Amino acid sequence: MAKYLLLKHYRGAPAAVNDVPMDRWTPEEVSAHMQYMSDFAVRLEGTGEFVDGQALAPEGAWVRYDGEGRPPVTDGPFAETKDLIAGWMVIDVDSYERAVELAGELSAAPGAGGKPIHEWLEVRPFLTAPPTITE
Amino acid sequence: MDESLLRSLTPGVLAVLVRRGADFAAAEDAVQDALVEAVRVWPADPPRDAKGWLVTVAWRRFLDATRADAARRRREDLVDEEPASGPAPAVDDTLQLYFLCAHPSLTPASAVALTLRAVGGLTTRQIARAYLVPEATMAQRISRAKRTVSGVRFDRPGDVATVLRVLYLVFNEGYSGDVDLATEAIRLTRQLAARVDHPEVAGLLALMLLHHARRAARTAPDGSLVPLAEQDRGRWDTRAIAEGVGILQAALARDRLGEFQAQAAVAALHADAPTAEETDWVQIVEWYDELARLTDSPVVRLNRAVAVGEADGPRAGLAALAALDDSLPRHAAVAAYLHERDGDLVTAARLYAEAARKASSLAERDHLTRRAARLNARGCR
Numbered sequence: 001m002a003k004y005l006l007l008k009h010y011r012g013a014p015a016a017v018n019d020v021p022m023d024r025w026t027p028e029e030v031s032a033h034m035q036y037m038s039d040f041a042v043r044l045e046g047t048g049e050f051v052d053g054q055a056l057a058p059e060g061a062w063v064r065y066d067g068e069g070r071p072p073v074t075d076g077p078f079a080e081t082k083d084l085i086a087g088w089m090v091i092d093v094d095s096y097e098r099a100v101e102l103a104g105e106l107s108a109a110p111g112a113g114g115k116p117i118h119e120w121l122e123v124r125p126f127l128t129a130p131p132t133i134t135e
Numbered sequence: 136m137d138e139s140l141l142r143s144l145t146p147g148v149l150a151v152l153v154r155r156g157a158d159f160a161a162a163e164d165a166v167q168d169a170l171v172e173a174v175r176v177w178p179a180d181p182p183r184d185a186k187g188w189l190v191t192v193a194w195r196r197f198l199d200a201t202r203a204d205a206a207r208r209r210r211e212d213l214v215d216e217e218p219a220s221g222p223a224p225a226v227d228d229t230l231q232l233y234f235l236c237a238h239p240s241l242t243p244a245s246a247v248a249l250t251l252r253a254v255g256g257l258t259t260r261q262i263a264r265a266y267l268v269p270e271a272t273m274a275q276r277i278s279r280a281k282r283t284v285s286g287v288r289f290d291r292p293g294d295v296a297t298v299l300r301v302l303y304l305v306f307n308e309g310y311s312g313d314v315d316l317a318t319e320a321i322r323l324t325r326q327l328a329a330r331v332d333h334p335e336v337a338g339l340l341a342l343m344l345l346h347h348a349r350r351a352a353r354t355a356p357d358g359s360l361v362p363l364a365e366q367d368r369g370r371w372d373t374r375a376i377a378e379g380v381g382i383l384q385a386a387l388a389r390d391r392l393g394e395f396q397a398q399a400a401v402a403a404l405h406a407d408a409p410t411a412e413e414t415d416w417v418q419i420v421e422w423y424d425e426l427a428r429l430t431d432s433p434v435v436r437l438n439r440a441v442a443v444g445e446a447d448g449p450r451a452g453l454a455a456l457a458a459l460d461d462s463l464p465r466h467a468a469v470a471a472y473l474h475e476r477d478g479d480l481v482t483a484a485r486l487y488a489e490a491a492r493k494a495s496s497l498a499e500r501d502h503l504t505r506r507a508a509r510l511n512a513r514g515c516r
Binding site: 001003045046047048049050051052092094125127128129130131132 | 242243244245247248266267268269271272273275276277279306307308317346347350360494495496497498499500
């Protein structure tokens with residue numbers, strides 16, 4: 001088994017096929033989208049492949065050390081220029097192919113017009129502990 | 136109350152119920168009930184035959200539960216026809232449990248989880264922690280596995296190779312939480328070896344013991360990897376090495392070579408060498424040739440290239456490597472090492488950095504990054 005991180009982007013990913021901002025959807029379309037995501041998570045709990053998942057607020061800041069005795073620097077009000085992660089899910093699956101298959105399913109969540117968004121999701125393997133046998 | 140006694144008895148009791156025809160999940164519930172009863176009753180009134188006591192109580196619980204369910208009347212009739220006591224002496228129940236847990240219909244992850252639960256007697260929480268997943272996730276994985284094998288009955292022996300693969304997977308997980316999976320795999324393989332007379336079971340047990348013997352020397356206190364050549368051989372567990380070598384020799388004498396015996400032979404040659412320089416690389420290459428014949432695995436051919444590099448020099452190793460697909464995991468790491476040995480430090484540094492980017496484990500990535508950094512620092516001076 002190997003763990004993968006599925007990353008959903010607010011910004012920074014290539015544009016989705018059905019690329020309509022969520023605030024232009026009907027409330028029903030938003031509900032259908034949320035339901036799809038939650039059903040997906042529940043189904044993965046059932047298959048024993050779900051590890052964790054969270055949604056993130058869009059507001060974020062770059063923070064940096066600014067030298068001894070000074071408060072950290074933040075990137076100010078220009079956040080709209082950077083990549084943003086909307087949320088993530090960690091899965092524990094038998095193979096990379098399975099991880100890609102599940103990411104593909106998640107990308108089919110319905111959006112505007114009740115049609116799949118076809119959004120791009122990032123799939124990243126976790127670094128593991130070394131196996132007992134390597135030599 | 137001796138909890139380790141209960142834990143060691145549980146799989147056997149479960150196995151008896153399953154063999155008598157109990158559904159896996161129902162059998163497990165009944166055994167849990169019996170264990171609770173044991174904890175309550177035994178301190179004041181210890182049984183003479185602990186396992187017999189547990190089997191009797193668990194079987195009674197199972198019958199009660201089955202009878203209570205009117206919809207399952209047909210099965211009740213079936214179980215009533217079964218003999219109520221006395222395990223059949225010719226059948227090794229625990230062995231059947233191994234085969235059930237490694238059933239081909241299960242995914243490797245499910246087979247591993249079910250084996251640890253049913254044969255190993257670990258709790259779901261312990262297994263979940265060892266695999267770093269939530270307890271609920273592991274509980275689902277196990278209950279799905281139970282459903283998959285429910286109704287499977289054993290009238291002929293299962294496939295030992297499948298069981299060995301499951302145990303090998305358990306051993307190879309590097310995690311250690313409150314349960315040490317490598318130790319657990321060795322314990323289970325020992326049990327299996329005592330029950331089934333098969334050279335590859337002995338081969339796997341020898342392989343595990345030989346690798347486990349070097350474990351303390353494989354990582355520095357900060358968790359970083361220590362390569363074989365730099366390990367403090369004084370920290371190797373000589374007793375485990377001697378046991379592994381003895382088991383391996385007995386298996387090899389039977390002249391039914393398999394891949395675990397061949398891998399164990401390589402491990403034994405490493406373990407036998409008093410210093411890294413004295414390693415018998417020529418013989419190791421021969422064993423890798425055997426392994427390549429047995430498995431045709433690209434990983435084996437990659438390891439063989441390393442051994443050739445040690446036996447016949449880095450140029451020969453690079454020549455062996457050139458025949459392999461460079462997209463193989465750890466290909467760049469091997470190439471880097473051989474170039475370093477050959478004195479081409481610039482190429483080696485570049486390849487170490489590339490290997491670090493492709494590494495799948497944190498410790499391996501750090502190790503390769505340090506090697507690249509060391510060569511680059513030397514180049515700058």
